[in-house]
Amino acid sequence: MKAVGVVVEYNPFHNGHKYHLDQAKEQSGADIVIAVMSGNFLQRGEPALVSKWARAEMALYGGADLVFELPYAFAAQNADIFADGAISVLAAAGCESVCFGSEAGEIDSFISTLEFLANHETEFQAKIKKYNALGYSYPKSVSLSFEALEPDGSLLDLSKPNNILGLQYVAAINRHGSGLRPMTIKRKNAGYHDEHFSSETIASATSIRKSLFSNGSNMESIQSYLPRSSFHLLMRYKKHYGRFHSWEDYWPLLKYKLLQSSPEELATIHEVEEGLEYRLRENSLHATSFMEFMEKIKTKRYTWTRLQRVCLHILMNVKRSEMQAGTAKYLRLLGMSATGRAYLQKNKKVLGLPLVSRPSASKDLLELDIRASRIYSLGLDGDSQDRLLKEEFSQPPIQIQDKKTSC
């Protein structure tokens, strides 16, 4: 059984993701699709709309066969650490290829861009340093430095977010020599950050989230952009837990945390550096919402994403010493189709990392992920909170039946 890997967040799973899964399978000729998915908190440093369990279920109904959790130590990190974690999970799970969506849509430009960068390494790093010193954010410095190297037209456009992410996946594959074959497909229609719907069935997750929060009860407006299963699972979540999660739900906790911590304590938190602890404490004092707080603290130097991640690490009380990333240490199974289950049974002994399907047996290993689930549940009210909290330990991997009779 051949497996293709995908790196996902599914916040929430929509028709564009479905297209990606179908294409990944078709173009790779794989029998199954293995997804590595961020847990309850995402790469941009924000809570997922719905829990990892609900999103894993959406992924399974949408065509994934196995869903593994990308550990917090990788998920809430910048793109290269995120890629290291994701690629190491997919390699350990036995994938033969990895397929990602990009604006470029063909893999050669990724390979040649990496070669070009390797040949201009010193110059490139020097330029990044220079732009950084001028006060540009890291991603902006990278993109400006790349431009300044005058790449020819066959190379990637590094102002596009999915090209950058894809480049990190290919680089991570090279770094870990994991023998995975990188593949890419062109993203359909909607740009990653598009806030407005641009076609009748494809919309970005950003625009869908915006609709979910702004339209309140009028959920029909997003129905055409999601597989029916995703829509149903979203509605079920809201009914069961009372809301979709957003940073605002955690703002009282973050504000409290900032007000009761000393600057010295804050400075031990991952990514809190360069005196950021004073800036954050001071500005938390009179902000009455997370958005207001973010507007107060943002500068040209720090991207919104970077600051959100800093806030998340503070909320989570994650010390610098706890974020020794490297590569993944375990495969945390969130869900499987019948085919996925057969694959696991067949390959159990050749997996590259220990398989964790019951967190209670691996509390130490999963400490950060368990903490993330606990903090995530605090965004809900009383009873809902307690129900979600219990899931982390009581929920076995989600299983769905499928028609593929397998092997």
Added chain:
Amino acid sequence: MKAVGVVVEYNPFHNGHKYHLDQAKEQSGADIVIAVMSGNFLQRGEPALVSKWARAEMALYGGADLVFELPYAFAAQNADIFADGAISVLAAAGCESVCFGSEAGEIDSFISTLEFLANHETEFQAKIKKYNALGYSYPKSVSLSFEALEPDGSLLDLSKPNNILGLQYVAAINRHGSGLRPMTIKRKNAGYHDEHFSSETIASATSIRKSLFSNGSNMESIQSYLPRSSFHLLMRYKKHYGRFHSWEDYWPLLKYKLLQSSPEELATIHEVEEGLEYRLRENSLHATSFMEFMEKIKTKRYTWTRLQRVCLHILMNVKRSEMQAGTAKYLRLLGMSATGRAYLQKNKKVLGLPLVSRPSASKDLLELDIRASRIYSLGLDGDSQDRLLKEEFSQPPIQIQDKKTSC
């Protein structure tokens, strides 16, 4: 001008307190009454119903001439440290006597009980240790040990809470040799912990608080137990800030704090000892209210009060190293009558400690008190929270006019 001192919490100020102030003045023959009052958090480890500003104003209208804040480092402590702080403030403020309410109602039994205990010191301490080892709480061990010493009938009844507290005041006066004259008056009618009203005008603060929380909008039921000014100030507070404070308002923050702290971090908090950190963390997980949590963690060994104080120190993130009590280091002025103001002007140069009337100029000194005010404000919602937060720095000492033309 002769001053008599009183040690108070006024949660809220009621007719019994008014009687105490009148008697203190009359029996001491003093010209003014100086109150040292707990700030936003009280000796029992709980938030005050309304802020220290509102309570200081009640005190002034009720007959106090100067109100100083008992610093957090003393206020949220067991009785002997509480007494050390309070007596050192009153001594530094120039009081000639201290008058406290007690069940005994005459001062000789306090003096002779202290003498008796000094004569039986070794035996007494050994017995306390023994009862403690049997699993009794500290206050219970003290009371049992005292009984076991077979004191004669002229000594105090140490099963009564105000006798115990009074004994600590007299002991603190002896310790600091501050030359204050101890006086006591018999408490009127209602016992300290009485939950039900027992006369037509005197009720315990406990029963008044219970009414305030349980009756909701029907505030008239408590009106006869409070001076009109107190009742008016309570109502104004609720209207202005939206609620009276209770532990339940802080429960989401305490739960969050417990879930995101490591046991090692918790163990650095003041009064978290003997492995209590594990007991607290574990039991916070599925408690959905503060009351439920307290019921889960309480044991024979730890009094409710002690555990509430532990919870408060955790909420406040107060490290053991921050609670170097000893005696007070400053006089934080919360309010004054015209007479009180004249007294201060006259005695400014002979005060035993620096007078702080603007916290912004003494941020380091007041760090714990400022933190307490910030955390206290988080019990309110959005705008109210911000308004209360600003008061800590913008509010000058409260001043009221009075008829006494002074000096």
